[in-house]
Amino acid sequence: MLDVTRVDLSRHTTLRLGGPPGSLSTATHQDEIVQMVRAATEPILVLAGGSNIVVADEGIPGTVVLLRSMGVSVQRDRDGDVLVTVEAGQPWDDVVALAVAEGLAGIECLSGIPGSAGATPIQNVGAYGQEVAETIAAVRVFDRSANAARDMAPTECRFAYRTSLFRHNDRYVVLAVTFRLKPAALSPPLRYSELARALDVDPGARAPLAEVRTAVLSLRGRKGMVLDPVDPDTYSVGSFFTNPVLDGAGFAALRARAAEVTGVDPAAWPAEDGSVKVSAAWLIERAGFGKGYTGGHRGVAVSGKHTLALTNRGTGTTVALLALAREIRDGVRKVFDVDLHPEPVFVGCAL
Ligand SMILES: Cc1cc2nc3c(=O)[nH]c(=O)nc-3n(C[C@H](O)[C@H](O)[C@H](O)COP(=O)(O)OP(=O)(O)OC[C@H]3O[C@@H](n4cnc5c(N)ncnc54)[C@H](O)[C@@H]3O)c2cc1C
CATH class of the missing domain: 3.90.78.10 (UDP-N-acetylenolpyruvoylglucosamine reductase, C-terminal domain)
Known part of the structure; x- marks a missing residue:
């Protein structure tokens, strides 16, 4: 779908800053993302939640491909783990909420982080002692150099503190991410002492997933780290x-x-x-x-x-x-x- 109106990117960034792009197209599924990226005028900017980006006031040349692909599929692995595959444009916190509701442990400390699931591998999103590198099982990408889509194993992604192979690298567009989660009532041991204190447990103890999510959302809310349109x-x-x-x-x-x-x-x-x-x-x-x-x-x-x-x-x-x-x-x-x-x-x- 081609959006012919030239809108300021301030409408699509959490900073509410940024001028107009050369053009903007909205992609709602994987094939459309690939097709739009292939057809785009350089330079290309893949944009999703706009929560980790600073855009010039005067705007930018080239094409913005806005990711709005949604969908989550769940599959049980042979060893009992659950593989949750999420389309890139799906809001990240939906994924955490779903995992917690379904009793799947491993991402509960990442509650309330704005943005899309597909952007989480880019800077190896992390908070309160967890980071996505610990649970990512595969990243499906469109490799622009090879002009083909493929699955990348976590070792190929070179995850480190707030970075990965994908950061500052426009070769790859993330199409979907698969997380390996553990069916469990309790979280893995809590590493972050502020969170452990909020839950009234010792650091290293485990806590019920829903309680961890509630505590994280409350801590984040007090710090202005959960989006609030009036704040x-x-x-x-x-x-x-x-x-x-x-x-x-x-x-x-x-x-x-x-x-x-x-x-x-x-x-x-x-x-x-x-x-x-x-x-x-x-x-x-x-x-x-x-x-x-x-x-x-x-x-x-x-x-x-x-x-x-x-x-x-x-x-x-x-x-x-x-x-x-x-x-x-x-x-x-x-x-x-x-x-x-x-x-x-x-x-x-x-x-
Ligand atoms: C209030 C607030 C709190 C936050 N708290 C945290 C936190 O606790 N921990 C943390 O790690 N981050 C945090 N962030 C930063 C941000 O939420 C994350 O980095 C998030 O993953 C960005 O997702 P997005 O969809 O908004 O990405 P965008 O801002 O849309 O894009 C960011 C970058 O990733 C690229 N990109 C996005 N999607 C794709 C894709 N599918 N394929 C290829 N490249 C892509 C873009 O081109 C751009 O370079 C916070 C941000 C805000 C506003």
Whole structure:
């Protein structure tokens, strides 16, 4: 279906920012996605929920293929696991809600994340101690170089913290994703202490799936991390920066600097390989950019609920948002000598 009206992409992004594309086509099933991608004028942008993307105010050339393919199929595997295959355009939270309702464990901590199922492999979506790489069994892609569709095994996808083979790579269009879930009343051991506390259990304990989902939605809601059409604190891309991962020496240097500047240790999570993931929200806040900070940039602000989310207050522009993001990135570097890296994808603009 060809949409001939030139609409601003602000209608299709959770930031509510972005000008018009050259053209926009809406695909509602796999064959249509392939057909539209093959026929598209370069450059092509595959867009789904628009919840992890920053688009230039003046718009972008080329074709936007808007994914609206829906459908979920469920199959029991020989070993008792359940394989849930989801079309790329299906909203992700529908999948989590369905899994929890059907007593299928493995994605309950990922409740309330905006966007589509097909985008979850792109940055290996994660939250509250789970990430999709742990449950993805296969990713069906249209490989534009080979001009053919095929299934990719998880090892081929090169999943890592907030990234994969698919990120910043327009060779592959995800058509569908298959998740391997376990029939279980309880979640896998809870890794995230804030979530365990909310459920009144010890970290490492298990909890009923529905209770985990409710607790995650409530925690996320308080941080403005669940979309709410009347709350500008949610007109964002979620976390604007990823949590920096430092090696042992880098973290020791940061601790020394943090002791000097703040008198306390940075919020951080050590990994088994000796690296340490540092809370970007902690760095931003302690560098002087608290909740609600605007820096005088018009119409944009740090969320009033979470320092890691940069928001459009309704009258912002991409130019203003990027200026605020640059100020924060440069401020954190100046105070703590740590580089923050952006999480969203930038189209027609750069940080
Ligand atoms: C309030 C809020 C909270 C959030 N919380 C989290 C969180 O807790 N954890 C987390 O990981 N993320 C979070 N995010 C970010 C975002 O929700 C996820 O990255 C989500 O997976 C993006 O899905 P989307 O459909 O909106 O992708 P889009 O924004 O439409 O696209 C993002 C990128 O993926 C590409 N893409 C999308 N679909 C496909 C496809 N089928 N094939 C190929 N490329 C594709 C696009 O071209 C673009 O480069 C949050 C965002 C918001 C607004």
